[in-house]
Amino acid sequence: MFNKILIANRGEIACRVAATARRLGIQTVAVYSDADRDAQHVQACDEAVHIGGPAPRDSYLQWERILAAAKQTGAQAVHPGYGFLSENEAFAQACADAGLVFIGPPPSAIQAMGLKAESKRLMEQAGVPLVPGYHGADQDPALLKREASRIGYPALIKASAGGGGKGMRAVYSADEFDAALASCKREAINSFGDDAVLIERYVQKPRHIEIQVFGDSLGNCVYLFERDCSVQRRHQKVLEEAPAPGMTPERRAQMGEAAVAAAKAVGYVGAGTVEFIAEQDGRFYFMEMNTRLQVEHPVTEAITGLDLVEWQLRVASGEPLPLKQSQLAMRGHAIEARICAENPDGGFLPATGTLDVARWPSHVAFQRGDVRIDAGVREGDAISPFYDSMIAKLIVWGEDRAQALARLDAALRDTHIAGLHTNVAFLRRCAATDSFSKADLDTGLIEREKAQLFNQSGLPLRVSAAAVVAHTLAVEAGTQGSDPWSARDGWRLFGAASRRFDLATGDTHHAVLLSRHHRGGMTLTVDGEAIEFAVRSTDAETHELFLGNGSELQRVRVKTYAQGERVAVFAANGSTVLTEVDLIAHAGDGAAEGGRLTAPMPGKLIAFLAQAGDTVTKGQPLAVMEAMKMEHTISSPRDGTVAELLFAVGDQVGDGAELLRLEA
Incomplete structure (x- = not known):
């Protein structure tokens, strides 16, 4: 086992790895950016090294600095967490070249599964079921459009090198294809440095079911059952649970064996997730493999009683898998809710600001327990525009799904966050919908239940x-003082x-x-x-x-x-x-300005969709911004003429900044 590891990540996953390492007697090294100098993950580790500016490209994506930090501190291995460099085969290879153990799969496996088109060809050879689609290298837009028509609409455009819902668009007609393709390619090149896409048939009412797999360097591979991640917004997961409702033992074995076959096809080592799209009748198709630990791994830990980070550390140090497939069992039901800084009623726009209040439910357990909170922030911390919008993960466990649902509702009720928009109330409504409570699950659940989920009043x-x-x-x-004259009653x-x-x-x-x-x-x-x-x-x-x-x-x-x-x-x-409202303090305030096109959050200006002198109509898309790794289109607040563009494409703009000037 290692004596010291470097955690090449931030937030709750860095805190999570540090906690397990501490339990195993392993020292940890944190890396941090200018924005993270006082972050919780820095405090959780034994040592910390500064690696650059707040933007990921200036710090967490600078692997030369990360490797230098590992060498400087005497770390023997690097844990990449998830996101950033966790699925970057060049970084994994650089770790090996530097004499460091990369706590993850070999570079060849990352490369094979990192490109969706290539991974699907491999899966086809391994006999894993695939969704009909086009996975070719020819990226001519006209060819891609023809392939979409051949496959049939609705079709799904997906960034070949992508994940997390980035560079992904559902297209319902040929008229929408060109604009959707351009947007996908922009988002893909910004997020992954590769704008190649693939086209697939968009499965109607699909469930998103994934299998947790684990391999060791001795050729052993097991599956640790499944997770249902069907509840999604903008192709990103909102609620995850294990086991998947309605899963039969026979289907579980089929999907598990297919996932193991997928992992073995690329010589997989470590923790990974094979993701499937499942039809309502039970048919399933390989979608992609995430060659890392997943955000939702705690629900698997909750039903198996295992620590997957400990498994990662043991396997990476050369040990065999702790258990064989026949020794693995699950108990009860677990659900995870991703608590994010975002405004569901505003199209899930990410929010930034200070966590003035961050109070969690009582009786929280870190590992196996009724309620668990994995958080990388504390009360008083700032949520910046530079990183993902997730504040924390709330995980509950119950003897059965009904008990887990009740505990989820109670835990969300007792989660009090103030200072910025969050999705806590939205999550609670989501879990209470007929669809979710009755396990009528598919990736369109949020859209189907939107009348109950959005623009709901708070307390009377x-x-x-x-x-x-x-x-x-x-x-x-x-x-007030103790004397009656100072009483203010x-x-x-x-x-x-x-x-x-x-x-x-x-x-x-x-x-x-x-x-x-x-x-x-x-x-x-x-x-x-x-x-x-x-x-x-x-x-x-x-x-x-x-x-x-x-x-x-x-x-x-x-x-x-x-x-x-x-x-x-x-x-x-x-x-x-x-x-x-203090009326005296606001006595000089003027009426709010109307008709201004302003940035709804801090971010980077990606594109203007109109030029000075253009006549525009209310609701017409005028600008595209990127914040927290996602694109957001901003529309005109009224009819008018564009008088002046106030920023240049590529500029970083603040929340509320006027992007362009409109004249009546």
């Missing part, structure tokens, strides 16, 4: 307004004391009046509706609200977190963020 206004008032009262009670000998709160949800303002009666009671009037109100506060964050009386009495437990004027309110049935 009366509850969230009462929570903000309760928070303010609790803060004031904590700052509005006491009157006769009559009532009234106090106004101006709250806002988005662009909508609400007038809230708190009236205190001389006998101690309170009334809350929210947008003209009067409600009897009482509150019991444990501290400034924890409150029990009592709204109404008699049979209409509503009791709600809430948590409140304030940052400046913004107050985040969390309750069992949802959450809301309100702004407690």
